[in-house]
Amino acid sequence: MTAFRKPQIALTSHAVPFVIRAERASDVAMREALLDVCFGENRHDRTCQRLRDGRAPAAGLALSAMREGELVGTVRLWHVSAGGRPALVLGPLAVAPACRELGIGAALMHQALAAARARGHEAVILLGDAPYYARFGFSAEKTGALMLPGPFESERLLAIEFQIGALDGAEGMIVPTGAALAKRRVVRPLQAHAA
Numbered sequence: 001m002t003a004f005r006k007p008q009i010a011l012t013s014h015a016v017p018f019v020i021r022a023e024r025a026s027d028v029a030m031r032e033a034l035l036d037v038c039f040g041e042n043r044h045d046r047t048c049q050r051l052r053d054g055r056a057p058a059a060g061l062a063l064s065a066m067r068e069g070e071l072v073g074t075v076r077l078w079h080v081s082a083g084g085r086p087a088l089v090l091g092p093l094a095v096a097p098a099c100r101e102l103g104i105g106a107a108l109m110h111q112a113l114a115a116a117r118a119r120g121h122e123a124v125i126l127l128g129d130a131p132y133y134a135r136f137g138f139s140a141e142k143t144g145a146l147m148l149p150g151p152f153e154s155e156r157l158l159a160i161e162f163q164i165g166a167l168d169g170a171e172g173m174i175v176p177t178g179a180a181l182a183k184r185r186v187v188r189p190l191q192a193h194a195a
Contacts, residue, residue, distance in 0.1 A: 018072060018099070020073075022064070023057075023064045030070070038094040038096075047127070047151060050150055052076075055176050055179065057178070058076075058077045058119075065095070070096075073095040073105065075092070077124065078176065083145065085166065085170045087123040087166070087167065089126065090125070095108075113160070122163035126158055130158060137160040140154070140158055140159075141159075143157040143167070145170065146171060146174055148173075
C-alpha cells in the first residue's frame with residue numbers, strides 16, 4: 001500500500017488568510033483611515049455619501065475583512081427608497097491597496113449580497129464600474145429612471161434584484177430611509193457662577 005503524502009506548500013505573505021466578520025465598534029477608526037486611503041479625504045463630498053450621512057447601516061450588513069489583526073476591507077449597505085421602492089445601497093466597498101489581489105473585494109461582495117438576500121431584502125443599488133460589478137449580477141437595466149441627490153454618471157448606477165420585479169417602474173430620487181444615528185450630546189463643563 002502506498003502512503004500518500006501531503007505536498008508541502010511554502011506560504012508567502014500574500015497567502016496569509018483573511019476573515020470576514022461583522023463590523024465592530026473597534027473597527028471604526030481603522031475603517032475611516034482605510035476609506036481615506038482608498039477614496040481620499042474628500043470622500044465625504046461624494047454624491048452617495050448623502051445617502052449615508054446621519055444614518056446607520058442596515059442591521060447585519062456592515063462587514064469587515066481582517067488579516068493579521070488589521071482591517072483590510074470594508075463594505076456596508078444602507079436602507080433607501082428607490083423612487084418609492086424599498087432597496088439597499090451598497091458602499092463604499094474598499095480594500096487596502098496592498099491586499100487588492102487577494103480576492104477580498106469579491107469575498108466581501110459575495111458575503112454582503114448573501115446576507116442581504118438572507119435578511120429578505122429585495123434589491124441592492126450601487127454606483128460603480130459596470131464591468132467589475134456585472135460579475136455579481138449588477139446592471140443598469142432597472143436604474144435608468146432613478147436619480148441620486150447630486151451629480152453622477154447614469155451608466156454607473158447599477159442594481160441587482162433578489163426578488164424579480166422589485167425595481168419594476170422605479171423612478172425618481174433615491175433617498176435614505178435607514179435609522180438615524182443618535183446625535184452626540186455635547187457635554188460642556190460647568191461654569192462657575194459669579195456671585
